[in-house]
Structure formats: C-alpha cells, structure tokens
Amino acid sequence: MNEAEDGSEATLETGGPLVSLRDALASLAPYCREIAPVGLAVEEALGRIAAAEVRAPAAVPAHATALMDGWAVASQETLGASPYAPCFPGLAPVRVRLGDRLPDFADAVLALHAVAGEEIPAQILSPAAPGEGARAKGGDFAMGELIVAAGGRLKPTDLGLLRTAGVERMSLRIPTLRLLFSGREETSFAALADREGAICRIEAMDLSDADHLALAIARADADLVVVIGADSGERVAEVLSQYGALLAPGVAVRPGALIGCGVIGRGAPTDEAVLPVIFAPERFDCALAAWLLLTRPCLRLLSGMKEAEAGESLPLARKIVSSPGLSDLVLLRRTLGVGGSRLWEPLATGDLPFSAIARADAWLLVELESEGYAAGQSVFAQFL
Numbered sequence: 001m002n003e004a005e006d007g008s009e010a011t012l013e014t015g016g017p018l019v020s021l022r023d024a025l026a027s028l029a030p031y032c033r034e035i036a037p038v039g040l041a042v043e044e045a046l047g048r049i050a051a052a053e054v055r056a057p058a059a060v061p062a063h064a065t066a067l068m069d070g071w072a073v074a075s076q077e078t079l080g081a082s083p084y085a086p087c088f089p090g091l092a093p094v095r096v097r098l099g100d101r102l103p104d105f106a107d108a109v110l111a112l113h114a115v116a117g118e119e120i121p122a123q124i125l126s127p128a129a130p131g132e133g134a135r136a137k138g139g140d141f142a143m144g145e146l147i148v149a150a151g152g153r154l155k156p157t158d159l160g161l162l163r164t165a166g167v168e169r170m171s172l173r174i175p176t177l178r179l180l181f182s183g184r185e186e187t188s189f190a191a192l193a194d195r196e197g198a199i200c201r202i203e204a205m206d207l208s209d210a211d212h213l214a215l216a217i218a219r220a221d222a223d224l225v226v227v228i229g230a231d232s233g234e235r236v237a238e239v240l241s242q243y244g245a246l247l248a249p250g251v252a253v254r255p256g257a258l259i260g261c262g263v264i265g266r267g268a269p270t271d272e273a274v275l276p277v278i279f280a281p282e283r284f285d286c287a288l289a290a291w292l293l294l295t296r297p298c299l300r301l302l303s304g305m306k307e308a309e310a311g312e313s314l315p316l317a318r319k320i321v322s323s324p325g326l327s328d329l330v331l332l333r334r335t336l337g338v339g340g341s342r343l344w345e346p347l348a349t350g351d352l353p354f355s356a357i358a359r360a361d362a363w364l365l366v367e368l369e370s371e372g373y374a375a376g377q378s379v380f381a382q383f384l
Contacts, residue, residue: 019248020368021293021327024261027247028294031263031276032301035223037171042162045154049197049303051171054148059138060165064102068133071115072096072106075130086116086123093122102134109133141165151306153197174199175302177295178222182207182229182282189226192291196299207235214239217277218264223302226295227279228287233258236279240264244274251293252368253327254350255283259290285352289329292363311362311382317343319375322350322366331360332381344381360384 019027037051066072071093081087091105093115102109107130114126131139141147147165148158154172162170175198179189182205193200201222207213207229217225217239227236233250240246240262247262258281263274276298280290299305317335322328328350335345348356349366362381366372373379 018250018252018257018326020252021256021365024248024251024294025297028261028263028276028278028298029301031274032224032298034304035173035175035302037173039169040172041169042159042167045162045170045172046156046159047194047197048154048172048174049305050148050150050152050154051173051304053146053150054162054167054170056141056143056145056147056165056167058166059143060141061135061137061139063137064107065135066096066098066100066102066109066133067135068109068111069097070095070109070111070133072100072102072134073108073110073115073124073128074105075108075128075132078108078110078124078126078128081124081127083125086125088121089124093124107131107134107136149306151304153305153307173197173303175224175299176201176222177299178220178225179203180205180207180213180216180220180225180227180229189228189287189291189295192296193299196296197303197305198299210235210238210242214243214264218243218266218275220275222275224295224298225275225277226290227277228290229282233260233279233281236260236277237262240277244277252325253289253293253329253365255286255289255329255352256293256327259286259294261294284354285357288352288357292329293365309382311380313378313380314342314344315376315378316373317345317375320346320349320366320372322370322372324371325368326350327368328366328372330364330366330381331356332363333359333361344379 073093074091077089078087094103096109108128110126110128116123116125147161177193177198177200179200179202190200190202205216213235237246237249237260244264245262248260250257251259261278263276266273266275278290278294280286320330330349331347331352332344333347335343337343347360362383364379364381
C-alpha cells in the first residue's frame with residue numbers, strides 16, 4: 001500500500017486502496033511467464049521475439065569470396081609493385097566479379113586498373129594487402145557464431161543475415177493481447193503491441209454487464225487481456241473479485257488511479273489456469289499510462305524479451321516536481337541548450353494533456369519515494 005503526502009493511505013474515490021506500481025507488477029509477474037515458442041519461417045519473423053539463440057549452421061562465406069570486381073591475386077606476389085616497377089607474378093591473376101569464389105592461390109583482389117592483364121605476362125602495378133578486396137572463409141560468420149540472441153527482437157537486417165547464413169526457420173515467442181473496449185476503438189494498441197512482437201486482437205463490446213464481461217474475458221484466446229472503456233474499472237474489478245483475484249483496484253500513479261489489474265480463470269470463470277487482466281478508462285492519457293506501465297512490461301515477460309529499454313540519458317532543462325506517495329509519469333522532449341547541448345525538456349508531470357503527448361519524444365517514471373529531479377540532473381528516459 002502507498003501513503004499520501006500527509007501520511008494517510010492513498011485511495012480511490014470509491015474508497016479502495018491504491019497499490020504501488022512496483023507491487024502491481026510483482027503481483028502480475030507470476031501469471032506472465034514465458035509462453036510456449038512456435039516455429040516460423042524467417043520471412044514471418046520480422047519484429048517478433050526470438051525464443052532461442054540462432055547460430056550460423058556453417059561458415060559464411062563457405063570459401064574466400066571477392067568483395068569487388070577486379071583481379072584475384074596472391075598478395076605476397078605483389079609486394080613493392082608500382083607503375084614504375086611492376087611485378088610479374090608466378091601465378092597469373094584471375095578476373096573475378098563481386099561475389100565470385102577466389103582461386104585457391106588467391107587471398108586478395110586488386111582493382112581492374114592495378115593489373116595490366118592484357119599483356120603476357122601480366123604486370124601488377126599496385127601492391128595488395130592480405131584480404132584486401134576479399135572476404136576469407138568464415139569472415140562474415142564463423143560456424144556456430146551467434147546471429148540472433150535469445151530474447152532479441154528480429155530487425156529487418158537480421159532477416160537478411162539469417163537468409164544469407166542459410167537459416168530458414170526459427171523459434172519465436174509471440175504473445176497474444178486481447179483488447180476489449182467500449183466507445184472509441186483503441187487501434188493504437190495494435191500498433192504498440194506489434195512494436196513489442198505481440199499480436200493484438202480487438203473486440204468492441206458492452207462493458208456494463210458484469211456476467212457478459214466475465215465470460216468475454218475468461219474465454220479470450222489470449223495471453224493477456226486489456227479492458228478499456230467508461231466505468232471499466234468498476235465493472236472489471238467486480239468481475240475479478242467474483243471470479244478471480246483483484247490484484248490492484250488502482251495503481252498509485254498519475255495518471256493511473258483508475259488503472260488496475262487482476263487475474264481470472266482461463267476458459268471459464270472457475271478454471272484453475274488464470275489469465276492476467278489489465279483495465280483502464282477510455283481517456284487516452286490513462287490508456288497510454290496503462291500501456292507503458294503495465295501492459296508493455298507484461299508482454300515483455302510473456303515473450304521473454306531481453307533487449308534493454310530504448311532510451312537516452314540527458315540533463316534536464318528544468319526541474320521535475322513530484323509529490324511523495326504517488327509515482328508520476330513524466331513526458332519529455334529533446335531540446336537544445338546553451339552551446340547546442342542536448343537536454344530533456346519536461347512537458348507534463350502526472351497530468352498529461354494531449355498536446356504534451358503529441359510533442360513528447362520519451363517518458364520516465366518518478367518513483368513514489370522521490371520528490372522529483374533537479375534542473376541539470378541527468379535522467380534516463382525511454383523513447384515513446
């Protein structure tokens with residue numbers, strides 16, 4: 001439980017106690033264990049999370065290869081060569097193109113103008129260092145070398161590298177998020193879920209009927225359920241209290257007092273297997289807070305994502321003031337200070353106007369024990 005600034009317990013307007021974000025996440029974590037991996041073709045893996053590391057099954061390239069059009073030569077036979085004192089190699093240079101396999105004797109490729117190849121014997125007009133213009137066997141990937149780490153998100157470049165290495169399929173963890181909403185459709189959640197390597201299925205429904213809502217949540221074919229809409233907190237809290245467990249009726253975060261979480265039986269309200277549930281009001285700042293503070297961390301647990309948070313440490317352009325007893329979500333944007341130094345400019349703390357969300361580049365959370373940060377203090381903020 002959390003205490004308000006005057007030492008009293010922070011509560012919802014309905015009288016229920018608020019739970020710290022740290023405790024809310026800790027209570028959800030046991031129900032957000034890594035899901036079972038699935039095997040998919042590399043072409044379908046973009047943006048997904050690798051369930052296991054992927055290593056090169058063979059050396060890449062499999063043999064020495066030209067990195068440019070030119071002449072394949074043995075570098076030791078080109079020492080001291082110049083236009084005024086050309087070398088006459090014992091092994092004649094071989095014309096190659098980018099990607100060609102080098103002859104067994106060659107370990108370098110010279111530019112076309114560096115060899116007078118039409119003359120007999122050939123004249124080398126420039127020296128070549130070992131490996132110049134060429135890639136040795138295994139020079140891109142040694143056999144068994146790591147290409148993608150377990151828990152890594154697959155980037156477009158990863159797909160190209162995997163195909164080059166001859167990897168056709170891989171093991172992935174792809175959480176499914178079920179979004180139930182009333183009123184305005186939160187299509188932004190689908191895009192945000194995709195950025196986390198997850199699938200988002202969206203369903204509009206009437207959230208006022210507790211029994212109907214209970215069945216919709218419990219029977220959701222998903223790893224995590226998020227409910228967004230007017231009075232969702234009251235309805236979902238009722239459902240979770242009756243059919244599962246209400247872990248947090250509200251979170252001690254601004255904005256977040258009406259954001260909560262719990263678990264419910266999977267498949268039917270009485271099932272032993274449980275499904276984690278997060279709920280938030282329809283207002284976009286509250287839905288965004290629910291995403292950043294609860295939904296996103298849960299998806300990362302389910303997928304086994306191991307990547308560090310994408311963000312940046314910069315000094316603050318001005319101070320951030322926060323009241324103890326509640327954590328504050330802060331929005332920031334990059335700006336330039338005196339002399340062109342990069343700074344974080346705080347846009348909003350706790351109360352998040354839509355205009356601040358539109359201008360923000362990043363966010364940070366001021367923990368409930370903190371009173372904020374001083375101007376000039378360096379803070380790490382996560383990119384939106």
